[in-house]
Amino acid sequence: MSQGEAERIATAFSKIETFVFDLDNTLYPATSDLWPKIDDRITLFMIRLFGLDSLSLRALQKHYYKRYGTTLRGLMTEHGVDAEAYLRYVHDVDRSSLKPDHTLAAAIAALPGRKLILTNGSREHAVETARALGVDHLFEDIFDIVAADFVAKPEAEAYERFFSKHAIDPRRAALFEDIARNLEVPHRRGTTTVLVKPLSDVSTAREHWEIADGLEPHVDFVTSDLAAFLESVTAS
Template sequence: MTSDSLRGSTPLHAPGRGKPERVFSHVTTWIFDLDNTLYPHHLNLWQQVDERIRDYIAQLLNITHDEAFRLQKDYYKRYGTSMRGLMTEHGMKPDDFLDFVHQIDHSPLEPNPVLGGALERLPGRKLILTNGTRKHADAVMRRLEIHGHFEDVFDIIAAELEPKPSQKTYERFLARHDVDPSHAAMFEDLARNLAVPHALGMTTVLVVPEGTREVFREDWELEGRDAAHVDYVTDDLSGFLQQRCCR
């Protein structure tokens, strides 16, 4: 697709208005979120997880699905994940929750050789930092056929069940993988999850839905494109990597 802007005439592949160009020649570690970042938002794979979270909350607390939906979204916004909210507010044990909510159909995902080629040409290490589980990440990467390009996955278990955007999670990630943030780039679909990486010195890229696609997202999840901690915005990850990073 074209890189027409969702805001006037600024290309989505460019940095935000008034922001200086931050190049990628210094980057030796490439860090990617998983869901809605490495695959297109419009596939709505996460909607399956979302619905299973709602089912789990309704069963756990013996409430209606409407009440479960309200709690789910409130906890997600306030705690980073619905799971963290349930642990904090209700003392829920996470193991059964994680297993239940990630039992989804990954078949909407298809191999993405263009993305695979772009990842292969990136100089340096490639890592995944996700609030999901390693099992889910492995399933996604294998469906996309990009699993061979990543050194490791830092999941919610490695994060000691503390999700992004907690600063402790990024610090644990950096320590575990010996990453120098001043030589790293972070790709995310939620602007708020880029605030800490940017403050730590990473170059940040916000991956947004294609302008013509309908997506299953809360309004606040789509905000932040003009935030000071967002260096770049793109609706085409593969194209962005090819044009700006694979040089």
């Protein structure tokens, strides 16, 4: 890291009181097999619901995901799907491939402020996943899709509910996210935004429209190593 970048991080994070983390493909790397497992369960849920072939339903699944922020929101809005049943089903996955990340845990623990998880998934999924990573004890709370009344990121209402519930000044908060569009609204509110993206030569199970180069105006910082970036924050 250059001296200039270190100074930029020091300046930006000197005001930060609350550190907010997305869960999937952010706290654990996008190279993990966990999100593809969940993605497959979403498709299976839709096969059971509609009885169509998987190819047709994958297209519908991604349409809802892009339009509503989550497939669930689309299914609730257009088909009246029971949210609790959906969340139980799609998050019923094997997390044994996730191992405790001691470096990440130490980096999060060293942050001088509040730490929260903001996810479009369920609280149970976030708890189980954070526990597998060995970081569950480091977070004050988890704000999930249920707490957001099923309004998903990137909708402004989801962030407003989050900021309000936890009495967060967005201008003194930092948000770590793997999807660039989920940083737009917080950035407008003054939040310091960090895009967590995989290395350019690494294959991941992401949609093409989700892949950002980090040059977007609502992205303040970019990292491919979350733990190392957090260490640079506390080193400054």
